[in-house]
Structures are given as structure tokens and as C-alpha cells.
Amino acid sequence: MENCSDRADRISFPLDLTGGDEFAVILSGKDYENRETLMQTIREASMTHKKKKAGAIVASGIALYDPQEDHTVADVFRRADQDMYANKKELKEQHG
16 A cells, blocks of 8 residues: 555545544545445555554544444444454554
């Protein structure tokens, strides 16, 4: 995966800073359709960067709106946050 700064002008989805070093992305269209591939690309790149001890290591999470489970946007964010922390734990447990 290319350096994030090299790709910044090609991002086709909005980014919203939600905390000091956390941000949210709401995908639509082709990006939404390709969400699993996008997530896999981010996670594989982070693992590669960790092993090489170079580049950005990004813990990531994803959640889809579920009308049976989600009553507010915060419900979706909470599940995405839980997924991100699970990924963060996985990254920390990997030896590199």
C-alpha cells in the first residue's frame, strides 16, 4: 500500500475526525460495495508496516447499520469502535 500522504488526493470518501487520532469514514457507492476489500487492504498494510517497522500502523474497525440493532448513529459507531479495538489488540499480539 502506498504511503497515506501519497494517496490523500485520491480518497473518494469523506473523512471526519472524531477524536485526537481517530476518524470515521461513511462509505457510499463503489466504496461501500468494496468495503471488505478496503478494510482488508488497510489491515494487511498495517501488518506489513509493523513487520517491517516502517510506515503507518492503523487499527481499524467497521460496522454496518442494522435496523434491528441500531437505534442511533452512536450504536453503529460503538460497534465500529469495538471492532477497531479488537483489531488493535490483534496488531499488538502479532510479533514483528
